[in-house]
Amino acid sequence: MNINSKKYDTPDERRDGLFAFIWCLITGAVIMTICSRSSFLYAFNIWDDSNSYFTVGKSMLSGMVPYRDLFDQKGIFQYSIYMLASLISRTTFLGVYIIEILACTMALLAALRIMQVYLRSVSMPYILTPLFGMTVYTSRCFYWGGSAEEFLFPFIMWGMYISVKHFKENYPEPMRYKRVLAGGILAGFVFHIKFNSLGFFFAWMAMVFFADIIGAKAVKKAFVSCFVFLGGMAVTFIPGLVYFGLNNAIVDWGRVYIYENVFGYSKKLSFAERMAVIYDKMTDHIYDNKLVYLTIFIGALYFTLALVFSFIPEDKYKIVKRDIVVIPLKVVEYVNIAMLLGFLILIIFIGGVSITYYPFPINGFVVFGFVAIGYLIEGLYLKLRRSGFEDELTRQAGAVMLAVLLVAGIMAYNISPNVPYMKIAKNDLWLYHFRDYVLSSGIENPKIINENGFDAGLYTVTDTLPVCYYFQTQTVNEEHMQKVLEEQKRFTHEKIVDFVISVNRPAEGVADYDLVMQEDFIDPWDPDQTATYYLYQKKAE
Structure with a gap:
C-alpha cells in the first residue's frame, strides 16, 4: 500500500493516468458484462425505455428529427449516444454495451480520484474501486442497463470530484475559473441527457458562490463565476442549436423536452405533500437498494464523527494521533457533500413521481462509504506496521487488486437482479x-x-x-x-x-x-x- 505515516503521497505523485484508466476499463468491462442486459451474456435488452432510445437514435441516421418527427422525452445527448451505438449494430445492443463500459469506466475513474483525495496510500483506491462499482451497478435502481441516469452518472461523479477536491485542498482560495467552466460543461451534459439530476449542480455552483464570498472574500469573483458556469452550460447547447436550427425544430425541442417534461409528469402538490412524497419515495428506494444505502450511511456516519472530532482539541503529546483513523475534516467540506446530496435528492423527487431507476445518480455517494472503510484500514495498518511489511504489501498490491476484482465479479453475479435473465435464450x-x-x-x-x-x-x-x-x-x-x-x-x-x-x-x-x-x-x-x-x-x- 506504500503508506508513509510521516509524509503522505501527494495526489500528483501517486496518479498514473494511463494505469488508472486501464484498471477502471477492465473493472467496468467485468461489471457491465455481468450487470447490464445489453451485454452479450443476455439474449436481448427487452427494456422498453432502452429500445425507445435506440429507435429514436437509429432514426436520426435516416434524417428523422427527435421531437419534430418522433415523440419521446429524453435529452438529445441520450439519443445521440444510441445513434452512435446503432452505428456498431442496428439490431442488437452491442453498441450500447460498449458505450456502457466506457461510461462505467469514467464513473469508476472519478470515484478512484475522489478516494485519492482522502486516502493516503497508492494502492487502496485501486483496491476499493471494483467494490465501489459492484455496489453501484448491482443495485435495483441501475435497472436493466442503458438508462439516461446511467449515462449522466459519469458527469455527476466528475462534478463531485472537482467539488470535493477544491474544498479539501484549496479552500478558502476561490475556485479557479477553468474548474468552474468544467463544472458548467458537466452540468450541461447532464441537462441534455435528463435534467432532473441538475439539483446536484445547483448545489455545486451555490457552494462555489458562497465559498468565494465567505472564504476568499471575493464577491466580484463569486458573481463572475456564476456567468462562467452558465457559459460552460451554454457551450453544450451549441450542437443542439445547430442541429435543430438546420432542421427547423428548435421550437419542437423546447416544447417536448422542456414543457412536456415539466408539465406532463409533475403532480400538483402542496409543499407539505411534496415533502411527504419525497420521504415515501426515498424510504422505498432505500429498502430496494439496501447495500447502496448501507454504504452511504457508513460514509455519512463516519464523516459526521470526523466533523465532531474536528471541534474536540487533541493532546499534542499523544503518541498515536487521531488522524490515523479519523479524516481531518473542515466544516465546509461536510456542508458541501451534504448540499450536493440533499439537492440531488430534492430535484429528482420534487415532481412527485419516481420510477425504480430515477435515483441511480444518488449511488455516487457510495464513494464516501468506501473512503471511510479505506481510511480505517489504512489506519489499522499504520498502527500495526512492522519493519519490512510495507515493502511486502507494495509488492503484493497487484495480486490484491486482481483478487478484489474477482471477488467483486463473483458478488455482482450473485447480487445483481439482472443475472436471472441470463437463462433466457x-x-x-x-x-x-x-x-x-x-x-x-x-x-x-x-x-x-x-x-x-x-x-x-x-x-x-x-x-x-x-x-x-x-x-x-x-x-x-x-x-x-x-x-x-x-x-x-x-x-x-x-x-x-x-x-x-x-x-x-x-x-x-x-x-x-x-x-x-x-x-x-x-x-x-x-x-x-x-x-x-x-x-x-x-x-x-
Missing part, C-alpha cells in the same frame, strides 16, 4: 418469434406501430423505422394521452401500418388486422409478473 423470447414472423411475411420495409406501451423492441430486432409521430404509447398527462391514442388509431383505421404490436391488452381499432401471434413473458425475477404481447397483421386486400 433467444429462441425462448417472444420478441424473436415476432421478428421472424414479420421478416418472413414477404412485406418489404414493413411499417409497425407499438400500442399500449413503450417500445417493446420490435423496431430494433427488425431494423425498421417508425412511421408514426407517436411510435409508442407514452405515459403523459390525460389530455395529451387522448391525442396520442387518436393519432395511433388513425394509422390503423387508415391501414397505414402493416403490423401492430400491443402490450398487455389487445389492441383497439384493428378491425382491418388479424391477430397472428400472442405470447406471454414470465419475469424470472418476479414470476408473478407476466406480460402478454399481441401481434396484428393488416388483412390482405
Whole structure:
C-alpha cells in the first residue's frame, strides 16, 4: 500500500493516468458484462425505455428529427449516444454495451480520484474501486442497463470530484475559473441527457458562490463565476442549436423536452405533500437498494464523527494521533457533500413521481462509504506496521487488486437482479418469434406501430423505422394521452401500418388486422409478473 505515516503521497505523485484508466476499463468491462442486459451474456435488452432510445437514435441516421418527427422525452445527448451505438449494430445492443463500459469506466475513474483525495496510500483506491462499482451497478435502481441516469452518472461523479477536491485542498482560495467552466460543461451534459439530476449542480455552483464570498472574500469573483458556469452550460447547447436550427425544430425541442417534461409528469402538490412524497419515495428506494444505502450511511456516519472530532482539541503529546483513523475534516467540506446530496435528492423527487431507476445518480455517494472503510484500514495498518511489511504489501498490491476484482465479479453475479435473465435464450423470447414472423411475411420495409406501451423492441430486432409521430404509447398527462391514442388509431383505421404490436391488452381499432401471434413473458425475477404481447397483421386486400 506504500503508506508513509510521516509524509503522505501527494495526489500528483501517486496518479498514473494511463494505469488508472486501464484498471477502471477492465473493472467496468467485468461489471457491465455481468450487470447490464445489453451485454452479450443476455439474449436481448427487452427494456422498453432502452429500445425507445435506440429507435429514436437509429432514426436520426435516416434524417428523422427527435421531437419534430418522433415523440419521446429524453435529452438529445441520450439519443445521440444510441445513434452512435446503432452505428456498431442496428439490431442488437452491442453498441450500447460498449458505450456502457466506457461510461462505467469514467464513473469508476472519478470515484478512484475522489478516494485519492482522502486516502493516503497508492494502492487502496485501486483496491476499493471494483467494490465501489459492484455496489453501484448491482443495485435495483441501475435497472436493466442503458438508462439516461446511467449515462449522466459519469458527469455527476466528475462534478463531485472537482467539488470535493477544491474544498479539501484549496479552500478558502476561490475556485479557479477553468474548474468552474468544467463544472458548467458537466452540468450541461447532464441537462441534455435528463435534467432532473441538475439539483446536484445547483448545489455545486451555490457552494462555489458562497465559498468565494465567505472564504476568499471575493464577491466580484463569486458573481463572475456564476456567468462562467452558465457559459460552460451554454457551450453544450451549441450542437443542439445547430442541429435543430438546420432542421427547423428548435421550437419542437423546447416544447417536448422542456414543457412536456415539466408539465406532463409533475403532480400538483402542496409543499407539505411534496415533502411527504419525497420521504415515501426515498424510504422505498432505500429498502430496494439496501447495500447502496448501507454504504452511504457508513460514509455519512463516519464523516459526521470526523466533523465532531474536528471541534474536540487533541493532546499534542499523544503518541498515536487521531488522524490515523479519523479524516481531518473542515466544516465546509461536510456542508458541501451534504448540499450536493440533499439537492440531488430534492430535484429528482420534487415532481412527485419516481420510477425504480430515477435515483441511480444518488449511488455516487457510495464513494464516501468506501473512503471511510479505506481510511480505517489504512489506519489499522499504520498502527500495526512492522519493519519490512510495507515493502511486502507494495509488492503484493497487484495480486490484491486482481483478487478484489474477482471477488467483486463473483458478488455482482450473485447480487445483481439482472443475472436471472441470463437463462433466457433467444429462441425462448417472444420478441424473436415476432421478428421472424414479420421478416418472413414477404412485406418489404414493413411499417409497425407499438400500442399500449413503450417500445417493446420490435423496431430494433427488425431494423425498421417508425412511421408514426407517436411510435409508442407514452405515459403523459390525460389530455395529451387522448391525442396520442387518436393519432395511433388513425394509422390503423387508415391501414397505414402493416403490423401492430400491443402490450398487455389487445389492441383497439384493428378491425382491418388479424391477430397472428400472442405470447406471454414470465419475469424470472418476479414470476408473478407476466406480460402478454399481441401481434396484428393488416388483412390482405
